Amino acid sequence: MAGGAPLDTPFGRFVPPNLTPDPVHGIGDWTLDQFAVAVRQGVRPDGKAYYPAFTYEFYNQFTDQDMADLWTAFRTVPPVSVPTAQHDLNFPFNLRWGLKLWRARYMTQSETTPVMAQSDAWNRGQQLVNKATHCGACHTKRGLFGGLDANAKLEGNTNLPGGSKAPSISTEDLLSRGWTVANMAYALRTGITPDGDVLGGSMAEAIAQGTGMLTEGDREAIATYLLTPSGQISVGLPTNAAVSSMDSMAGMESGGN
Amino acid sequence: MKRSITIGAIIASSLGAAALAHSGATGVVLERMNGMSAMKKVMGELAPMMRGEVPYDVAAAQKGAATIMAHAGGGMVKLFPEEAIPATSYAVPALWERWDDFSDLADLLESQAFGLAMAIPNGLTAPEPPSPPHDMEAMNNMSDMVGMTDAVVQPSQDLTVAQLMGVEPTADAHTSPTVLPEERESSSLDYTMMAAPAAFEMVSQTCAACHSQFRRGS
Incomplete structure (x- = not known):
């Protein structure tokens, strides 16, 4: 510090x-x-x-x-x-x-107005993505004077400091690359992408010092927000918690036999 | 004769395809890229298993851990001779400038893959710690109870403000990619008592530590 x-x-x-x-x-x-x-x-x-x-x-x-x-x-x-x-x-x-x-x-204003029709997870995700985790700082391209391009929000930046690139994390692109709420929440802790690569570069630091410190619920909220297509309502996507509670129920049944 | 030409053509075209897949890399660069790709394939296949999304397959997971071991450690570093870095390579000069750090990470990856192989039979949850014999019956009964499946080893969420600010190490700091290998107490780790996903995540953290320092781009 x-x-x-x-x-x-x-x-x-x-x-x-x-x-x-x-x-x-x-x-x-x-x-x-x-x-x-x-x-x-x-x-x-x-x-x-x-x-x-x-x-x-x-x-x-x-x-x-x-x-x-x-x-x-x-x-x-x-x-x-x-x-x-x-x-x-x-x-x-x-x-x-x-x-x-x-x-x-x-200077832009971050979009954080809650949307009543969306789930709590989506709204929490909107807060995190557009404010605290400031994903757009790297994943939105900037103009000649460093201003964020509001027409290309989260669509990637090929000109990051040091010559590195940040890929598009628009909903359409993420879905086409095989991302799900579960594997994205996991990647935000482990860095493992759906194809098995492990993220390096500045994203490794963003994970180790940032998203990896969040709760599992917050990581799932980020994924829910990023993966919900514009104009659609996010649904209760399956989470690890739901799976493990189902396992517990199965265990209870077998335990009774 | 015709057959050997055909076989030759098949080999040549498959080599060509592999080279093209890596933007024209050849020789030792292609060799190490193939090694990295083999490990990437393993990580991609095991991750859904470690999340409990697909059926847990001990044999497949063990094979994956063995693949990583084979491509880590000495097997990895020997593929990085000091030479002018070709444009096709993703390696950065820091890899040779801080060779010991790179070499340590390669060795750490090998030992963690071995650790993963030891943890894989445990499945998705850590085994119960050993208890005195007179408690065994109680433990067996308890293992059927609801809630016992929640024992997956996860980084603690109960961090102090100082830990969240990064000025005080966390309890799971030994697995953090920001901690140098020599600072980790890997010798004190007992992989046989670890849930496989926890061991798997340690492997991924070493991949991330290496990629963030020694790989161009992300």
């Missing part, structure tokens, strides 16, 4: 800052309100904007409770007194005031 791996992009090198509660080099002297403005609106306590390398676009629908929970969690991290390295950006991207223009033109 005291910094991390730099992100090399066409705009230059971004360096993650110190997020520990150190009062000098970290965020120790911030207030909850300043933290909430930073995370949800992408604005620093000094009023300047963050570069969208910090994926605050995805967090603008976080609730006040979400912010309070996150703040509490961040306060538990041991402080580390290490100064944050400076970004090394190319002109004109090194001019931070330009971000105000960027925000006005490109």
Whole structure:
């Protein structure tokens, strides 16, 4: 939390800052309100904007409770007194005031309005995919100035930092590649795809540090949301829990014999 | 003569098909890609079995574990001679720059595949821990009760905030791809007391650790 791996992009090198509660080099002297403005609106306590390398676009629908929970969690991290390295950006991207223009033109709002007709799992999945797990940060392509392409949501990005690619995770493409709720929930923990490959690249990190830490229910919710075709109602898809309860019932019957 | 030409043509065309499947890779690159593909096939076949979606087949699973063992460890690293990386290869220079890390992961994969083979007879759930003889009857009766099938070994969901933030290791950190092989306490693992899916997931974590460091793309 005291910094991390730099992100090399066409705009230059971004360096993650110190997020520990150190009062000098970290965020120790911030207030909850300043933290909430930073995370949800992408604005620093000094009023300047963050570069969208910090994926605050995805967090603008976080609730006040979400912010309070996150703040509490961040306060538990041991402080580390290490100064944050400076970004090394190319002109004109090194001019931070330009971000105000960027925000006005490109900043998107994450879609998280609950849909009454959909299942709880679908709605939970929508929250996770479009907010906390920010799948679109990699799986949605970006324009010349790094803005997310709203017309190609989750349709893949062939131009990620470092020259890697993120495949399309649109519903149609996922279904055609053999994904199901069960095997996707499993992949979000183990990295194993339906054809037996084991995901590497930045997705391995997203699994190890992200989706692998979620509950099984949340992983199934992500899969339910991503695999429900637009305009269709998600149904109660079979889950491991349902299977194991059936096994238990079978065991009970044989136990009675 | 005609027959040998026909056979030759069949061999040539099948070699051609294999090479094409890997975008023109040849020689040692094709050989290691074929090894990776064989392991991928095993993972793809065993995953639904480990999730309980298809019938559990001990013999097929054992054969799969043996296939991974054969393509891991020394059998894997010998196929990565230090040479200019051809465009067809997915290997990245870091593989040779951090050869010991790569070699350790290859060895870890071999020992985990062996561990998987030991855990496979246990099926989808971990066996009951051994108990004193006078409890055996009670244990046998209990094994028929509802709820006993839930003993599949899973990473603990009861993580502290510090663990979720990644600043404190979790109880299952020994299986995490972010933990270096030398930090893992693999010697203390008893695969004979492990559910097969747990051993299988450890194999997948080593695949992920290696792919994320030493394979181009995802």
